[in-house]
Amino acid sequence: MTDLEDAWNRYPTSAAPVAEIAAEGRRMRRVRAARPALGGLVAAAVAAVLVVALDTGGSSPTGGGTTALSPHQPVRLVAFQADLRPARSCAQLLNLYRQRGLRQVTAYGWNGGNMYAGLAEQRAPMGAAAVPDAQSTPIKGQASSSTGTNVQEVGVDEPDGVKTNGSLLVRIDGDTIAVYDVTGDSPKRVSTLAFPYFADGQILLAGTTLIALGSDREPSASQTPSARVVTVALADAAHPRITSSVSYDGVISSARQHGNTVRLVLTTGLPALAFAQADGSPGSQARALATNRGLVAHSTLRDWLPTVDSGSGARQLLDCGNVAVTPASVALGTTSVVGFQANAPTATSAIGITGQTAVAYESADHLYLTGAGTQMGFCACPRPLAAHVMGYGGVDRTAIFQFDLLGDQAAHVATGTVAGAIADRWSMDEAGGVLRIATTSVISDGSPTSSVVTLKPKGHSLVQLGRLDGLGVGETLTSARWFDRYAVLSTARQTDPLFTVDLGNLAHPKLLGALHIPGYSTYFHPLGNGLLLGVGQNVSFDSSGERTQAQVGLFDISDLSHVRRLAVTSLAQWTSPVAGSDPHAFTWLPDHDTALTSFTSQNGRILLGEFKVVLRTLGTKLISVPASDPSTVRTLELPDGRVVLMAGGSVSFLSL
Amino acid sequence: MDDQDDFAAFVAERWATLVRAAVFLGAAPHEAEDLAQTTLVLCYRKWDRVQGADDRDAYVYRMLMNTLRSDRRSSWWRKRDPHPLPDQPIGDGTEAAAIADAVHRAMATLTPDQQHVVVLRYFVQLTEAQTAAALGIPAGTVKSRLSRSIAALSANHHLAEFAGGSR
Numbered sequence A: 001m002t003d004l005e006d007a008w009n010r011y012p013t014s015a016a017p018v019a020e021i022a023a024e025g026r027r028m029r030r031v032r033a034a035r036p037a038l039g040g041l042v043a044a045a046v047a048a049v050l051v052v053a054l055d056t057g058g059s060s061p062t063g064g065g066t067t068a069l070s071p072h073q074p075v076r077l078v079a080f081q082a083d084l085r086p087a088r089s090c091a092q093l094l095n096l097y098r099q100r101g102l103r104q105v106t107a108y109g110w111n112g113g114n115m116y117a118g119l120a121e122q123r124a125p126m127g128a129a130a131v132p133d134a135q136s137t138p139i140k141g142q143a144s145s146s147t148g149t150n151v152q153e154v155g156v157d158e159p160d161g162v163k164t165n166g167s168l169l170v171r172i173d174g175d176t177i178a179v180y181d182v183t184g185d186s187p188k189r190v191s192t193l194a195f196p197y198f199a200d201g202q203i204l205l206a207g208t209t210l211i212a213l214g215s216d217r218e219p220s221a222s223q224t225p226s227a228r229v230v231t232v233a234l235a236d237a238a239h240p241r242i243t244s245s246v247s248y249d250g251v252i253s254s255a256r257q258h259g260n261t262v263r264l265v266l267t268t269g270l271p272a273l274a275f276a277q278a279d280g281s282p283g284s285q286a287r288a289l290a291t292n293r294g295l296v297a298h299s300t301l302r303d304w305l306p307t308v309d310s311g312s313g314a315r316q317l318l319d320c321g322n323v324a325v326t327p328a329s330v331a332l333g334t335t336s337v338v339g340f341q342a343n344a345p346t347a348t349s350a351i352g353i354t355g356q357t358a359v360a361y362e363s364a365d366h367l368y369l370t371g372a373g374t375q376m377g378f379c380a381c382p383r384p385l386a387a388h389v390m391g392y393g394g395v396d397r398t399a400i401f402q403f404d405l406l407g408d409q410a411a412h413v414a415t416g417t418v419a420g421a422i423a424d425r426w427s428m429d430e431a432g433g434v435l436r437i438a439t440t441s442v443i444s445d446g447s448p449t450s451s452v453v454t455l456k457p458k459g460h461s462l463v464q465l466g467r468l469d470g471l472g473v474g475e476t477l478t479s480a481r482w483f484d485r486y487a488v489l490s491t492a493r494q495t496d497p498l499f500t501v502d503l504g505n506l507a508h509p510k511l512l513g514a515l516h517i518p519g520y521s522t523y524f525h526p527l528g529n530g531l532l533l534g535v536g537q538n539v540s541f542d543s544s545g546e547r548t549q550a551q552v553g554l555f556d557i558s559d560l561s562h563v564r565r566l567a568v569t570s571l572a573q574w575t576s577p578v579a580g581s582d583p584h585a586f587t588w589l590p591d592h593d594t595a596l597t598s599f600t601s602q603n604g605r606i607l608l609g610e611f612k613v614v615l616r617t618l619g620t621k622l623i624s625v626p627a628s629d630p631s632t633v634r635t636l637e638l639p640d641g642r643v644v645l646m647a648g649g650s651v652s653f654l655s656l
Numbered sequence B: 001m002d003d004q005d006d007f008a009a010f011v012a013e014r015w016a017t018l019v020r021a022a023v024f025l026g027a028a029p030h031e032a033e034d035l036a037q038t039t040l041v042l043c044y045r046k047w048d049r050v051q052g053a054d055d056r057d058a059y060v061y062r063m064l065m066n067t068l069r070s071d072r073r074s075s076w077w078r079k080r081d082p083h084p085l086p087d088q089p090i091g092d093g094t095e096a097a098a099i100a101d102a103v104h105r106a107m108a109t110l111t112p113d114q115q116h117v118v119v120l121r122y123f124v125q126l127t128e129a130q131t132a133a134a135l136g137i138p139a140g141t142v143k144s145r146l147s148r149s150i151a152a153l154s155a156n157h158h159l160a161e162f163a164g165g166s167r
Helices: A003-010 A018-028 A090-104 A284-297 B002-024 B029-045 B047-052 B056-071 B094-107 B112-123 B128-135 B139-155
Strands: A052-054 A075-077 A162-164 A168-173 A176-181 A188-194 A198-206 A209-216 A226-233 A241-249 A251-258 A261-268 A307-309 A314-316 A332-341 A344-355 A357-362 A366-371 A397-406 A409-419 A428-431 A434-442 A448-458 A461-471 A476-483 A486-492 A497-502 A510-516 A520-528 A531-542 A545-556 A564-573 A586-589 A594-600 A606-614 A617-625 A633-637 A643-647 A650-654
Touching: A003 B094, A003 B112, A018 B002, A018 B029, A090 A284, A090 A332, A090 A344, A162 A198, A162 A633, A168 A198, A168 A643, A198 A226, A198 A251, A209 A241, A209 A251, A226 A251, A226 A261, A241 A261, A241 A344, A251 A357, A261 A357, A261 A366, A332 A366, A332 A409, A344 A409, A357 A428, A366 A428, A397 A434, A409 A434, A409 A448, A428 A476, A434 A461, A434 A476, A434 A486, A448 A486, A461 A497, A461 A510, A476 A531, A486 A520, A486 A531, A520 A586, A520 A594, A531 A606, A545 A594, A545 A606, A545 A617, A564 A606, A564 A617, A586 A633, A606 A633, A606 A643, B002 B029, B002 B056, B002 B094, B002 B112, B029 B047, B029 B056, B029 B094, B047 B056, B056 B128, B112 B128, B112 B139, B128 B139
Parallel strands: A409 A461, A476 A520
Antiparallel strands: A052 A075, A162 A168, A168 A176, A176 A188, A198 A209, A209 A226, A226 A241, A241 A307, A251 A261, A261 A332, A307 A314, A332 A344, A357 A366, A366 A397, A397 A409, A428 A434, A434 A448, A448 A461, A476 A486, A486 A497, A497 A510, A520 A531, A531 A545, A545 A564, A586 A594, A594 A606, A606 A617, A633 A643, A643 A650
16 A cells, blocks of 8 residues: 555545535525426415526426426526515606606706716725634635635625736726736736727636626717726736627626626616706796606606617617615615626626615625615715714614625525614625625714614514614724624724624624724735734824824734734824725735735825734834835736736736 | 435435535635535535435535535535534544545646546545536546546556546
8 A cells, every 4th residue: 555545545534424415406596496486476475485486488398396407407596586576567667767866857867967876896994704613713814715805704705906817817997908927937918808888897717717897988979977897808918808798777786796697786867868958047947847847757668777788789779677665765866787698798687776876785696785865876974084083974774685696696685674774885785695784873062973783584684683882982994804703893983992892692792892992994914823903093192283104904804802003003194095995906825925015195005014923013114115005006816826916917926 | 204214314424525525625624524514514505406306426526626616715524514513533633534534635736627527426436417517527537637646646656547437
């Protein structure tokens, strides 16, 4: 017997965890069986099983009882399974848009203008992530996604300005991609390609298929915002080839990738009708109002519903029967959930609702959208930037719509409402089928205060299981990080506490501790081994007023009741961490025990910080990088452990 | 539900081999069981497909390779452990670590492609066709990679010369 064979036989293994695997499998299993659909809608939803209708072209499958779905049988989700009802007809849908539109049109056009809630996520200021941990084991560290991006949810990739598949690296600058071979001693640019009528691009990468998401600059495009999705084959890296270009009415407010499936949340605002403007002359107010009301009353579905154009002419993206009516408290407009496979970007599945949504959070299994409040299209979510506490006026309740995801399809399965405002996607996290969120409300004396709320779907509602109130009275939530049964939150204004919350008993989230330290974190990252890194700011006061400087703290969270700060590094005055508003500017390199993250400085320079964790202390190195736009400074780890630094237009290996 | 019994039997039978394969493919002891578990959870979710697959073992090892390949960097099989197993002491842990370390050093003499073939074909004892299906490569490639890998390993005295033939 040779040594390897011996090793194979001797290697000790535990008993097979059959029960745990089956339990986990059942929890995650999406579609096993469905009753034959009769007359279109399937009424009964079986708990934990998606309702599907077999696409049998009218003939129902033979045999009674349950019918196993073969993976090859086309499965169509029933799009609306909960309280949101789809429009019965296009006429009904149009009537609804007109009636709600009439309530809000003024002598100057739409009340409040035509603002979009879109793209807020790119500036999302809070850091949080789902890092499920074990009760008995320490909270684990989280490395970047397989394309090199620091993402919120493990397994759900997010668009960014640069991506790698391990051998190629692609970056996008506005409308142009540059492809690099990163297998050699230095990154070698092998091609560039510009996309026509394209701007503000971000990219996703599925193998050698690149998906670029940006705004559409087609000259003939209407005045309302339009989005464009371009896919590129990189199989021959020296000759990238555009394989499709699809434009949509609206703004892509969120994009996520699960394997080969890409899902967009597309926000389409109020239609750009040719409104009259009252000019102040006698009677002009009444005349303009009458004109504008007439325009709304005669608007058509073409005005309201988004179109999609993959080059063969624009068509309506949503069937009327796939658009559900949201409560009138949600800002009017259309939000579409669009899914497609990376290799078939023109074959889209899309469902929509008649409201604009503010925050999109996607877990491995679900999409959650929060309704944009009644402040007419303005992203009615507080920006939790501690330096200037925003007003929370008007947003005392937030609607949350939960969608089940199956491949490129989505189905609305439950709705919930919580008191207060939800700042951004990082305030939400799903674990074990429970949604945990951090909310901010205004208490009676006008001060903001934060809460942690746990919600679980029950029937067609997201029902509150428990809540913990009173986190940071008078303070603003600046960051949160979620673990399987714990949460770490930071607030700022006066005393900058760092709260730890035990979520083990979902009915009674419990405050474990509050560490009061100078400075607050705007981004937390778990490093494993009981360590947490906090990237944030310190604010100090002197005769000339307030001074701020970036700081990075290393925390021991092995005992969440007694969190300790082990080390802190302060940067120069007027530096600010980029990761607080853009977590993609952070990279944790588990094999190097090193965090990389960028900072802006007073003179506009961008600094890259390397923070090496050595024996529970923090080694710091700062380098100035040749870039002026913080969103163009990124670090990515390749599978072989080498680290690429992208700084503006330059791509190089970083020696650590 | 016989579906379930069937699955339970399958897991019980394949567990040790899957964990060992994961170790031989480069996983650390603490990662290997997570990886095996993740693979089997994925299989459970698509059990109809696995049952229907022409060859279950090829499918399961294809899933194992996918889990390793696509998620190695993001390490979600290392990080994601939604329903942690109760602590099941495996010996004292140091033996597993010592063996894994020796295995990794020995396997490091091979390229990743060679490692895959040698683990699936030689150690897991999949057939040539199963190995080809699991790795998505032609059967002829399995054969040629295997002979080179065996030669390399035996040159380093890690394996006796492989007699070949069908298993």
